[in-house]
Amino acid sequence: MENNRLKIREISKVEIPDAIKISRIIFNSTDDNDKYHTQSLWEEKLNRDGILLGAYLDGVLIGYKFGYREDSETFHSWMGGVLEEYRGQKVATELLHFQEKLLQSRGYKYVTVNTVKSKYPNMFNFLLKQGYIVESTSEQKELDGSVVTKSSFKRAL
Secondary structure, three states, X not given: XXXXXXXXXXXXXXXXXXXXXXXXXXXXXXXXXXXXXOHHHHHHHHOOOOEEEEEEEOOEEEEEEEEEEOOOOEEEXXXXXXXXXXXXXXXXHHHHHHHHHHHHXXXXXXXXXXXEOOOOHHHHHHHHHOOOEEEEEEEEEOOOOOEEEEEEEEEEO
């Protein structure tokens, strides 16, 4: 993919439904009771000094990265992804680098991310390749009763 066809920009509140729509596709969420894909939750996160970035290829939203202020020095990158047919084309890398530069310009010193290696091994490995360090792990109970290990990453900007 030619990089000049890919544009990354902040997504406004009125565009949240577009981002939720592709997020549900990325995370294969068909449950109407999915607590992570509600307009009210995403607006709440944006209101916490949140940043919602969109990756657009020829004007079409194909990926996003969403996070919010954890404290005065730390930004938590909460959720993000790229539609499957566009993976492997450096879209996630472009989103990450754009986010990191934006965070630096806004005075943040650190960025944190959580992921579950057993569910999202590509994300886990991507973060390691990008210089993120596992700070801690914890057990997390899933809705189906299974227990997974959540890894919390941190990186200095």
